[in-house]
Amino acid sequence: MPFSEPTNAQATSREGELRALRLLLPIGAAVVLLISAWEHANGVVSWWDRYLYPLLVTVFAVGGLTLWRWPQYQGAVRLVSVVTVNLYLMAVLLMVLFIGDAPLNQYTLLTTLVWLPFGYGLIFVMLAARPAMFISFIVALLTFTPIFVAMAFNLRPNWGQEFTTTMPVLALSQVVYIVLLLAISDLRASFHRASARLQVAQELALSDALTGVGNRRALQEHLRAGLSVAERGHVPTSIILMDIDHFKPINDNHGHSGGDQVLVQMAQLLSDQLRASDRLGRWGGEEFMVVAQATPMHAALELAERIRKAVAAFEFAHGDPVTLSLGVTQTLPGDTADSLVHRADKALYRAKNNGRNRVEAQTVITAH
Numbered sequence: 001m002p003f004s005e006p007t008n009a010q011a012t013s014r015e016g017e018l019r020a021l022r023l024l025l026p027i028g029a030a031v032v033l034l035i036s037a038w039e040h041a042n043g044v045v046s047w048w049d050r051y052l053y054p055l056l057v058t059v060f061a062v063g064g065l066t067l068w069r070w071p072q073y074q075g076a077v078r079l080v081s082v083v084t085v086n087l088y089l090m091a092v093l094l095m096v097l098f099i100g101d102a103p104l105n106q107y108t109l110l111t112t113l114v115w116l117p118f119g120y121g122l123i124f125v126m127l128a129a130r131p132a133m134f135i136s137f138i139v140a141l142l143t144f145t146p147i148f149v150a151m152a153f154n155l156r157p158n159w160g161q162e163f164t165t166t167m168p169v170l171a172l173s174q175v176v177y178i179v180l181l182l183a184i185s186d187l188r189a190s191f192h193r194a195s196a197r198l199q200v201a202q203e204l205a206l207s208d209a210l211t212g213v214g215n216r217r218a219l220q221e222h223l224r225a226g227l228s229v230a231e232r233g234h235v236p237t238s239i240i241l242m243d244i245d246h247f248k249p250i251n252d253n254h255g256h257s258g259g260d261q262v263l264v265q266m267a268q269l270l271s272d273q274l275r276a277s278d279r280l281g282r283w284g285g286e287e288f289m290v291v292a293q294a295t296p297m298h299a300a301l302e303l304a305e306r307i308r309k310a311v312a313a314f315e316f317a318h319g320d321p322v323t324l325s326l327g328v329t330q331t332l333p334g335d336t337a338d339s340l341v342h343r344a345d346k347a348l349y350r351a352k353n354n355g356r357n358r359v360e361a362q363t364v365i366t367a368h
């Protein structure tokens, strides 16, 4: 396979959001349970919360469970959570304000208002920044307008002076919360954009511009990783160095672009022969290399032979047969990337000398 799978920064960011929601929803369920227990213990629970707290706990718990078991329903869970929390907050406020036999005490009103920022937070987690800001302002407006109407017409004479003077400050703080959430949301979006650009830059730095497989630098990293895995795990890493036979005549007969096309097709063909853990790269010119971690020599030789046959049987676009010579070696104690590649090069040299279109192995350490 090519040295790296195509990455999608947006998918990564959605993964992060999913992880956050998987934690957020069960925590929400636990918090509502705690508040409910505390209010029951202190005898301040309102009659509607006796019904609505279990509803909230159920929505959060079922939402959290759904995200763990069936993450494909994430969109529905987001929507249901946002709608439930914000409808709950507004419904409670309206009941506090306008239902005659409700306990219109200041505790219930304040404790409900205190949780409004949690509602905005959920909206910002679930929706994009601009719509989230818009909906949050509507929620704040729908919440505070009835309070100020009640104050203006003195509909709730039992509200004390301190309580009513607190309300404008509380209303203003909603604007601060929403603007702050918008800023955080924008920051998060720019962070995701920057990390997406960084990922693209990293991929470009390690990929071969013509064929899209790893370049020499990527292969050198894979060699280092292979050596350390072999050293720690005591299972050898094998490498296969491959060189297209008589490539110069292909260029001469079909032009440089014809030669390029063979290189591109070759890279694809080689990728198709490999396991996910094998690393393919273009070592240079018409040379490719596979780094196969945790693969002993006999398995690498089988792979090399399979590759050789597949290439010889393949019909390239320019119409002429193409063959590969392959040199195989495996890590030995005390190896460096250079000594490993040197042995593979020796084997490749022998494959060329012995007639090309063949696989040779080198296990003995030879002088450079």
Ligand SMILES: Nc1nc2c(ncn2[C@@H]2O[C@H](COP(=O)(O)OP(=O)(O)OP(=O)(O)O)[C@@H](O)[C@H]2O)c(=O)[nH]1
Pocket: 210, 243, 244, 245, 246, 247, 248, 249, 251, 255, 256, 257, 258, 259, 260, 263, 284, 285, 286, 352, 356
């Ligand atoms: N089209 C194209 N040709 C390349 C590229 N890189 C190297 N080459 C050509 O590959 C050819 C390699 O030729 P040689 O080293 O003589 O080897 P060969 O003709 O394959 O012969 P053997 O390896 O001995 O079988 C040269 O003509 C290079 O110009 C490339 O990116 N694109």
